[in-house]
Amino acid sequence: MIKKHDDLIVETLARLLTPFIQAFALYVLFLGHYSPGGGFQGGVLVAASFILLIIAFDLEKTTERFSEKFNVICNGGGVFIYAGIGVLCILLGGNLLDYSVLSKILPVGPEEARALGILGVEIGVEITVAACLVSIFIDLASKGENLGGS
Amino acid sequence: MRKFLGFLVTMATAALLIYSTPEMPNWGDPNSPASTHVSPRYIEKADTETHTPNIVTAVLADYRSYDTMGEAMVVFVAAIGCIMLLRRRQHK
Numbered sequence: 001m002i003k004k005h006d007d008l009i010v011e012t013l014a015r016l017l018t019p020f021i022q023a024f025a026l027y028v029l030f031l032g033h034y035s036p037g038g039g040f041q042g043g044v045l046v047a048a049s050f051i052l053l054i055i056a057f058d059l060e061k062t063t064e065r066f067s068e069k070f071n072v073i074c075n076g077g078g079v080f081i082y083a084g085i086g087v088l089c090i091l092l093g094g095n096l097l098d099y100s101v102l103s104k105i106l107p108v109g110p111e112e113a114r115a116l117g118i119l120g121v122e123i124g125v126e127i128t129v130a131a132c133l134v135s136i137f138i139d140l141a142s143k144g145e146n147l148g149g150s
Numbered sequence: 151m152r153k154f155l156g157f158l159v160t161m162a163t164a165a166l167l168i169y170s171t172p173e174m175p176n177w178g179d180p181n182s183p184a185s186t187h188v189s190p191r192y193i194e195k196a197d198t199e200t201h202t203p204n205i206v207t208a209v210l211a212d213y214r215s216y217d218t219m220g221e222a223m224v225v226f227v228a229a230i231g232c233i234m235l236l237r238r239r240q241h242k
Contacts, residue, residue, distance in 0.1 A: 033202050038210070040221075072233070079226045082219050097215040114200040118211040125222050132229035139236040 004058040014056030021049040029126050033115065039122035043129025050134045059142055071135050078128025082121045089117075097121075 025045035032038030053062045086097040094101035099117025100110035108116065175182030196208040210218055 032204065032207050034204055036204075036206070038207055075226060075229050079219075079222055082222055086215070086219065097212075097219070099212065111199060111201045114212055115202050118200065118202060118207060121211050121215060121218065122207075125218070128222050128226055132225045135229045136232045139232050143236075145238060 004061070007056075010056050014052050018049045018053060021045055021052070025049070025126075025130075029122060030119070032122055033118065039125025040129055042122075043126040044133065046126065046130035047133035047137070050130075051137050054137065054141065059138065063138065066134065068135075068138065071131050071138070074127050074131035075135060078124045078126070078131065081124030081127065085117060085120050085124070 022045075025042040028037040028045060029039060029042035032042075050062065050066060053065075085099070085102075089098050089101055090096055092101040092104050097117075099114040099120075101113075102117055103110045103113035106113050106116060175184070179185065192205060192209055192213065196205045196213075197203060200208045200212050202208040202212070
């Protein structure tokens, strides 16, 4: 169990760095269309920001902000977004994960619809990877004890 | 005896793999099967078909999207396994 330890420098730095890490994670996610990046890398960055908070503060204070219940919802929600986009493509008359048919419900052409479909599944991957890594870290760091919030 | 047998099998497999290595195409060989079927099509058509300049992302999340869905599910199943094995709930 990671206990609270009063260290002003560490806590202030962690508090200052967290929003920048998360903004950079979104930057990496949206940059995936143009350079190395994407859902897996961005998700790891989001998870790293939460793990930094857990290490700098303590477990309870971080799980107040990012509760285990919401964490589990995010775990499955990302995969649900990914698979949901795939099934939506089937419902619109295409193959599984054939994003070009998304142009029927989006005001763009088939090529832009494919680019947006890539972005959608990357967002799903990002949510899943971030929530799963934080979940595994919480379980290992707390020895599986109940932290409340679920 | 069993250790010796395992050593023999390992050596035989290694010899087989090393024997077949010279038959592999060279790195970047334009006539190798890997670079004559799908690679040129991706390189030529990925930008116009998906409007994604990064071909790696286009292949990862569009042409091979089913594979990436499996990867996301592997991460998800790993987290679910950790939750089921490690997390102890207090039943009220």
